[in-house]
Amino acid sequence: MALQSPPPAIPFEWTRANTQHFIELLKEHPSVWNIKSKQYKMRNVRSASLETIKSDLSNFANCTLRVEDITKKLHTLKTQFNREMSAIKASQKSGAGTDDIYTPKLWCFDELRFLADGEPRPSMSNLDEGETTTAQIDVVATLPSQEDAVESPDISLPPTPSLTSACSVATSRTPSPLPSSSSGGTSKKRKQIDEIDNMMALAINKLLSLPSPNNREPLLDISKFVDTELKNMSEMQRKLAKKLICDVLHMGDMGDLTREHSVVRVAGSDTFMA
Known part of the structure; x- marks a missing residue:
């Protein structure tokens, strides 16, 4: 069968x-x-x-x-x-x-x-892709190489008199004037720069609020140094620098920073890694 x-x-x-x-x-x-x-x-x-x-x-x-x-x-x-x-x-x-x-x-x-x-929440809103050409920054732990490592300069500035004056430096900055093209485009760019300035002010204030074993004068020196350096940059470089600074501050606030972290450029692209 x-x-x-x-x-x-x-x-x-x-x-x-x-x-x-x-x-x-x-x-x-x-x-x-x-x-x-x-x-x-x-x-x-x-x-x-x-x-x-x-x-x-x-x-x-x-x-x-x-x-x-x-x-x-x-x-x-x-x-x-x-x-x-x-x-x-x-x-x-x-x-x-x-x-x-x-x-x-x-x-x-x-x-x-x-x-x-x-879905994972983003650490920070990316800048408008139409306003900048930087790629999304991926946070990875990497050892600095001899070619790519960025050395941090020794900061030695006179102490600022008070915390209030340091905060005023961060919060009272006015956005750089933009060339007039169209009222709509200029307004959009100015609004974006204002938002970045506010974000930077919050980041510096966050630095100033961090606890210190001795006193807070070194943090005030750092904030003044960062503010001075940003003023000497072009508008685009200042915007990119603020984005990187805010990302690093967020990582520190979350406790994710390690001694092996550094900011390097990926070879052959415009991507930075922290």
Whole structure:
């Protein structure tokens, strides 16, 4: 008697119903998508969650499903959600009215909002790409080389009389005048420079508020030195320097700085690494 082969497996299709059920399963298993979760870093937990989702969804759709299908669909949903979020933020940044804010076209956008909880928050908003040519700064620990290492000059300035005077240096600076081209473009550039100046003032005040075992005079000297050096730079160089300084201050505030950190230029590009 000839043996009969089993019926072929029914291929899985990502219908709207299957996708909706998959989204509900993702909410129950944050270890699969939430990189902030401790369980996300535990490979055995994440693998077990993927198997559970695969089994549940296979039974729900009465189809054969692989773990690879789960991970690919998750990547697709995250990409689509992030693209819609970027479009919303871009329309808000452009100053559009409430009625002109971008409306997501992805049918499951609202159901995917929980994915935003698993995205890392940026340390600082990047400068407008239209105003500067610098690439995004990636913070990495690297040993300084002989060619790329930047040596910090010894700072020896007379102590400033008071903390108030040092703060006034940082907060009372006026933006450099810009050449007049069009009223809209000039206003946008002036607003950006004002925002950078305010950011720099906050950074210097943050330096001044750091605790010191002895006194705060050395910090006042550093703030005055930085302010003097920035005044001697061109407008573009001053903007780039402020961006780097603020990134380093944020790393220090988060406790991420080490003795091996330095600011170097990546060979063959305009990218800096701290």
